[in-house]
Amino acid sequence: MPPARSAQPAWFDAESTRLIGKACARCGSLFFPPTVEYCRNPRCGSAELQPQPLAHRGTVWSWTRNHYRPPAPYVSTDPFEPYVVLAVELEHGGLTVLGQLSPLSAPVEVGDAVTLCTEQLLEDEDGIQLVWRWTREVSEQTGVTA
Numbered sequence: 001m002p003p004a005r006s007a008q009p010a011w012f013d014a015e016s017t018r019l020i021g022k023a024c025a026r027c028g029s030l031f032f033p034p035t036v037e038y039c040r041n042p043r044c045g046s047a048e049l050q051p052q053p054l055a056h057r058g059t060v061w062s063w064t065r066n067h068y069r070p071p072a073p074y075v076s077t078d079p080f081e082p083y084v085v086l087a088v089e090l091e092h093g094g095l096t097v098l099g100q101l102s103p104l105s106a107p108v109e110v111g112d113a114v115t116l117c118t119e120q121l122l123e124d125e126d127g128i129q130l131v132w133r134w135t136r137e138v139s140e141q142t143g144v145t146a
């Protein structure tokens with residue numbers, strides 16, 4: 001069995017649990033997902049973009065519960081279970097990224113601190129594919145949310 005691997009290696013490094021964005025070499029603007037080909041800063045426009053690991057912690061900016069099964073290639077539970085999607089403002093750089101809340105996480109509210117975690121998306125003949133999800137930070141010492 002091949003080792004577990006990121007389902008989107010250009011976007012997510014499962015080994016370090018880091019999202020991978022792009023940073024403009026000229027003005028420092030950050031982008032995620034890393035599919036941009038040129039800087040979107042209207043005063044820059046440089047094509048010198050480099051892969052950039054992003055912060056693995058952030059704050060919930062908004063969230064919603066999705067009650068509809070997204071179309072393939074989305075992988076969902078059977079029967080389908082609604083899931084929470086978060087908009088998270090990353091700790092450094094002010095970038096806000098979307099992602100799912102782990103089904104194992106405590107519920108979240110706007111302003112809660114969250115951390116990236118790695119979870120299994122699926123297992124097939126090619127092995128285990130891993131994805132990122134967010135989980136609410138809880139203090140291990142007090143059991144009180146961060």
Ligand SMILES: [Zn+2]
Nearest residue numbers: 024027039044
């Ligand atoms: Zn730029």
